[in-house]
Amino acid sequence: MKLKILLILIFPAFFFSCMSVPKNILYFQDLDKYSQNIQVEGDLKANDPIIKRNDELSITVAAPVLNQEKVMQFNLPPVSSMTSGDRTVERQANVQTYIVDQDGNINFPVIGNIALAGLTKSQAVERIKQSISNYVDNPIITLKIFSFKVIILGEVRIPGSIYASQEKMSILDAIGAAGDLTVYGNRKNILLIRENDNGTIDHVRFDLTSSDLFKSPYFYLQQNDKIIVEPNRARQLDGKFGAADGYRLSIISMIFGAISVFTSTAIAIISLKK
Numbered sequence: 001m002k003l004k005i006l007l008i009l010i011f012p013a014f015f016f017s018c019m020s021v022p023k024n025i026l027y028f029q030d031l032d033k034y035s036q037n038i039q040v041e042g043d044l045k046a047n048d049p050i051i052k053r054n055d056e057l058s059i060t061v062a063a064p065v066l067n068q069e070k071v072m073q074f075n076l077p078p079v080s081s082m083t084s085g086d087r088t089v090e091r092q093a094n095v096q097t098y099i100v101d102q103d104g105n106i107n108f109p110v111i112g113n114i115a116l117a118g119l120t121k122s123q124a125v126e127r128i129k130q131s132i133s134n135y136v137d138n139p140i141i142t143l144k145i146f147s148f149k150v151i152i153l154g155e156v157r158i159p160g161s162i163y164a165s166q167e168k169m170s171i172l173d174a175i176g177a178a179g180d181l182t183v184y185g186n187r188k189n190i191l192l193i194r195e196n197d198n199g200t201i202d203h204v205r206f207d208l209t210s211s212d213l214f215k216s217p218y219f220y221l222q223q224n225d226k227i228i229v230e231p232n233r234a235r236q237l238d239g240k241f242g243a244a245d246g247y248r249l250s251i252i253s254m255i256f257g258a259i260s261v262f263t264s265t266a267i268a269i270i271s272l273k274k
Contacts, residue, residue, distance in 0.1 A: 056147035154229035155185035
């Protein structure tokens with residue numbers, strides 16, 4: 001009788017354990033704890049990218065109709081910087097680019113060096129506008145950070161560099177552009193590395209299973225951010241064994257499983273005969 005009860009308890013537990021969905025692969029499991037709208041942090045809403053050394057900038061100067069001839073001297077001829085193999089969120093075929101040098105300057109036509117590193121995009125526009133205001137009345141400045149990219153590595157389907165010409169990319173945008181995490185990606189421990197212009201490095205970790213991610217000031221990325229998706233425990237264990245070891249372990253596991261099923265069935269039959 002005790003064996004019968006034991007078998008009745010073991011088999012349902014084994015059956016339902018095989019059917020359960022691993023909770024470590026579900027995103028934002030606690031989202032329902034918030035109301036319909038999540039109050040984000042102030043810095044997250046602002047999201048004005050900061051210009052850094054080695055950034056590639058597209059700068060166009062325009063003006064009212066009467067000043068068109070004056071602004072021509074401030075615009076470089078368009079060139080194409082598209083290369084095969086790039087993956088972009090948005091792409092631009094023809095751009096005018098300036099490289100921010102190691103001193104934080106760009107070499108602007110007529111004006112010369114203009115220091116832009118460390119400024120937000122809106123601050124850089126104002127500085128350029130002030131620099132050429134003696135030449136053009138009410139200049140219109142359009143500035144884009146053409147080199148806005150992030151790098152995502154690890155357990156994603158398509159690792160590599162991801163470009164975004166709209167200069168706004170969240171960590172979810174980057175993961176989506178990389179084809180999502182693989183089933184072996186550790187969703188509770190996503191590492192973000194950010195190099196600052198002052199030589200310091202920020203590093204922060206995200207938990208994609210928690211909706212607190214939306215309130216993080218690092219939710220929106222800066223150019224040249226690195227995202228590392230670490231392997232979960234299953235992948236780490238796979239890494240400790242070679243293919244041959246894994247095959248042998250699977251065979252041994254199948255044998256022991258078959259023996260266990262056969263033994264349990266035999267015990268059940270013997271118990272019923274008694």
